[in-house]
Amino acid sequence: xxxxxEFLLRMGDNTxxxxxxxxxxxxxxxxxxxxxxxxxxxxxxIGQTQxxxxxxxxxxxxxxxxxxxxxxxxxxxxxxVLMVEKPNGDFGQTLMRQFLFDAFHLExxxxxxxxxxxxxxxxxxxAVKEVQYHVExxxxxxxxxxxxTAESHARMQDALNFMWPYVGEMFASDDVDAEMLxxxxxxxxxxxxIAFDAHVGAVMADATLTIPDSTFAHKGGKSGFQxxxxxxxxxxxxxxxxxxxxxxxx
Amino acid sequence: MKNEWPLWEVFxxxxxxxxxxxxxxxxxxxxxxAIKNARDVYTRRNEGVSIWVVEARHIAASSPSEKGPLYExxxxxxxxxxxxxxxPDEVGAM
Numbered sequence: 001x002x003x004x005x006e007f008l009l010r011m012g013d014n015t016x017x018x019x020x021x022x023x024x025x026x027x028x029x030x031x032x033x034x035x036x037x038x039x040x041x042x043x044x045x046i047g048q049t050q051x052x053x054x055x056x057x058x059x060x061x062x063x064x065x066x067x068x069x070x071x072x073x074x075x076x077x078x079x080x081v082l083m084v085e086k087p088n089g090d091f092g093q094t095l096m097r098q099f100l101f102d103a104f105h106l107e108x109x110x111x112x113x114x115x116x117x118x119x120x121x122x123x124x125x126x127a128v129k130e131v132q133y134h135v136e137x138x139x140x141x142x143x144x145x146x147x148x149t150a151e152s153h154a155r156m157q158d159a160l161n162f163m164w165p166y167v168g169e170m171f172a173s174d175d176v177d178a179e180m181l182x183x184x185x186x187x188x189x190x191x192x193x194i195a196f197d198a199h200v201g202a203v204m205a206d207a208t209l210t211i212p213d214s215t216f217a218h219k220g221g222k223s224g225f226q227x228x229x230x231x232x233x234x235x236x237x238x239x240x241x242x243x244x245x246x247x248x249x250x
Numbered sequence: 251m252k253n254e255w256p257l258w259e260v261f262x263x264x265x266x267x268x269x270x271x272x273x274x275x276x277x278x279x280x281x282x283x284a285i286k287n288a289r290d291v292y293t294r295r296n297e298g299v300s301i302w303v304v305e306a307r308h309i310a311a312s313s314p315s316e317k318g319p320l321y322e323x324x325x326x327x328x329x330x331x332x333x334x335x336x337x338p339d340e341v342g343a344m
Contacts, residue, residue: 031255032276032291140282
């Protein structure tokens with residue numbers, strides 16, 4: 001597996017799995033406005049998945065399509081970070097996960113707009129506009145609920161404590177990231193972390209939430225070494241139709 | 251429901267229109283989230299280039315029961331319609 005292909009899988013699998021997770025709220029959000037907003041976000045992410053996995057399939061050059069990569073791989077072949085497969089929990093936990101991922105995603109996409117690979121730069125330029133909105137919306141909601149009632153504040157602090165150990169993996173550089181950086185394909189993760197910390201720090205301060213004093217990070221998602229137990233359950237739901245009726249389409 | 255967010259009326263200016271038109275209403279906690287909700291609820295299909303929101307309680311409305319005195323007097327004044335004039339072709343679209 002080439003490093004470039006693996007990097008594209010990471011981008012596409014992050015948006016695919018998070019898009020699926022967020023879509024689980026469809027019809028269940030606390031108010032209809034949030035329901036529609038979450039569905040829009042999920043659709044944006046699935047749309048980005050088509051582009052990333054479509055490019056990944058071309059780069060792999062083994063005759064697979066974006067659909068094949070999304071619907072016919074098993075858990076150990078996925079390269080998404082662990083955070084995006086964590087369960088939705090309550091609305092606060094979903095929005096906290098969304099904000100933390102969006103804040104990373106925004107910096108990553110900004111960096112990718114100047115990628116040495118023109119196709120990557122083009123996809124990033126399209127996606128960054130969507131994600132700019134995602135992070136504004138999720139950030140405002142984190143502030144609104146964090147600096148809200150005693151109940152909402154407590155739930156958001158719980159959500160932050162729960163999600164924080166999954167932040168580190170997004171910025172942990174490995175051989176794939178090192179090769180992406182040295183070939184000018186993707187930005188430097190340590191630089192992204194600086195921008196991320198400034199952004200997240202400001203939002204959490206406004207939200208009156210305390211970032212846990214810990215750098216412990218669960219790992220194994222983006223390397224595919226060890227996903228959480230939740231990924232397999234997502235895949236059974238997401239892939240069952242293609243598994244039960246191979247090639248089905250409409 | 252006691253904790254219901256306030257109601258907002260939403261006005262969208264379309265791709266080709268010069269004026270904002272009322273498209274519907276929604277609930278939101280404050281004006282910023284009202285604009286975001288309006289963006290998500292009412293511009294999903296590329297409908298707009300500009301959004302106005304106003305909290306519904308700030309809109310003063312005429313009363314339906316005053317329909318007679320308010321509107322009936324104009325019914326008999328056809329001369330107020332500019333339909334009696336021939337518009338020269340040079341004027342173009344109006």
